[in-house]
Amino acid sequence: MKDQIIDADFSEIEVEDYVDDYSEDGLWGKIKDNVTAIGISLIYKALQLYYVAQSPKCPMKVKAGIYGALGYLISPFDFIPDFTPIAGYTDDATAIGIALILAQMYINDEIKAQARGKIKDIFGVKALKKLDED
Numbered sequence: 001m002k003d004q005i006i007d008a009d010f011s012e013i014e015v016e017d018y019v020d021d022y023s024e025d026g027l028w029g030k031i032k033d034n035v036t037a038i039g040i041s042l043i044y045k046a047l048q049l050y051y052v053a054q055s056p057k058c059p060m061k062v063k064a065g066i067y068g069a070l071g072y073l074i075s076p077f078d079f080i081p082d083f084t085p086i087a088g089y090t091d092d093a094t095a096i097g098i099a100l101i102l103a104q105m106y107i108n109d110e111i112k113a114q115a116r117g118k119i120k121d122i123f124g125v126k127a128l129k130k131l132d133e134d
Helices: 002-006 013-022 024-033 038-053 060-074 089-107 109-125 125-133
Strands: none
Touching: 002 024, 013 060, 024 038, 024 060, 038 060, 038 089, 038 109, 038 125, 109 125
């Protein structure tokens, strides 16, 4: 099973199809309810994207890519179902990674601080220590 996942062709993921699945409530619910499965590192990356998309400096094309990736993370209907043991968030991580490439020039120290602050607010200081270990 693990080899099948590693060999999976994630290029067929059409994240723009998931823009309509994005909502702030959906994002916060997914993060809070699935932190163990998603992992604090992926949540940190998703939060960076969230804060980049809030920036007036971020162009609409990049925002669309971000909202598509975050919508994909929120959606339970994706390439590898989220409830699949071990691999459930592999495709979600790929979508987030692609969006990070699009948004990398807009991720600055302020965006990182906002994402870390939100992790601290939601999960506490121990989660930040775990993030530093990753």
